[in-house]
Amino acid sequence: MAIPFRHALVTGGGSGVGRAVALALAGEGVAVTVCGRRIEPLMETAAQSPSIHALAADVTDEASVAALYEEAVAARGPFDIVIANAGMAQSAPAAKTTLDLWQKTLAVNLTGAFLSARPAMDTMRKAGGGRIVFIASTAGLKGYPYVASYVTAKHGVVGLMRALAAEFARTGVTVNAVCPGFVETGMLDESVANIVATTGRSEAEARAALAATNPQGRFIQPQEVAAAVLWLCGDMAGSITGQAISVSGGETW
Template sequence: MSGPLAIEGRHALVTGGGSGVGRAVALALAEAGIAVTICGRRKAALDAVASENARISAIAADVTDEAAMVALYQQAEAARGPIDIVIANAGMAGSAPAARTTLADWQKTLAVNLTGAFLTVKPALAGMAARKAGRIVFVASVAGLKGYAYVAPYVAAKHGVVGLMRALAAENAKTGVTVNAVCPGFVETDMLEESVSRIVEKTGRSAEETRAALVASNPQARFIQPPEVAAAVLWLCSQSAGSITGQAISVSGGETW
């Protein structure tokens, strides 16, 4: 690929790459000529995505395990060279009133969404700074920009991701490394379907009523599609976005800005 993107030949890591947004991002990067390493906990799902494009390779790893992430970097970089692009996408969500949220649920949500995001990018920071080049993109959420009822741990974690992004952007502003976040609204993925199922179980509403209530938060009256998030990520990784850093870009049909 030539022109403003000009990112072929690089090596990217995408966490949570076995489905949904992570899969879409991995495929978009691979189609742009980038060697992509995807990780997640479900090896079979990762292998299925890797089979879709020869530039994608899969390594099973848990983003909440620091030693596992360090080992992932060592294995991936030994095979394919330094990681130039990191997409911290792995996440999970649950729902409950704050008063009924257990400490275990709180800690698990923050471990995956916030601590996992930090452990995903930490091994890349020194090398990127030394090479004076790199792209870091966190897949956050509109829940990192506003509050939502019944998902306090998730909102807190995603606000933390946006804060982490801004801190790293400030720290790396003179290094040539850019750090940004994309903040999607409800994306039509397996995670959305899991949310719909939980709401149906807890409220007795039908799946159709639940989906209609969720889609109503989007002024365009539709769910975001994974390739739309991937397109925003791809642009942030490009040469054209070299002056874009410290930004939380809402991909939400106008729900937030």
């Protein structure tokens, strides 16, 4: 597999899936810019490959994203791959979900995904090719209790992906979403801690309950998500667009 593109943006690239994707793309010879709100974890990612450059940016802030693009494109050329990975999740019963939590969740997961990709769209169209990949979730394909705002946001990401795929179908730009189940990341640790705090279960019991949602009885690894992203960015995936690819051990399809 060859990746016929030169410069990738990976949002939320300081840890977890974002870091795994950045390292995988860099390993295939792609120049990668990682961004996030905190520069320290981004620098830790960048330290692992000379092909990775770190810039702080807030994907919910249009001006911040514009400044990121201006600096990164001036230094390394236009983005022809965008991996919109930045996300957050907090759990609460729907009736107790505050408006602030609702709006914050949609801002990071959905609006942030749109703002991350929008500045590259015309550039990719004019160049005759590019790859946009949204890191969504199985929560974009089914419902889960106690995370109504997150499920709503991720369903929105899948809808955004399908709309863009239809719009760009004749341009050489593909748009897809990768939808992992529970991934072994810091976000998973936070979910486990919340279950322990609210239910009184032990950490082992909480982890087992989450792992059981995967028919394979395990958590997805960040590198597995990165492998799906690599394939979508490759030269043999030019006809794959508009797809929500479940990486979940058979939980969804």
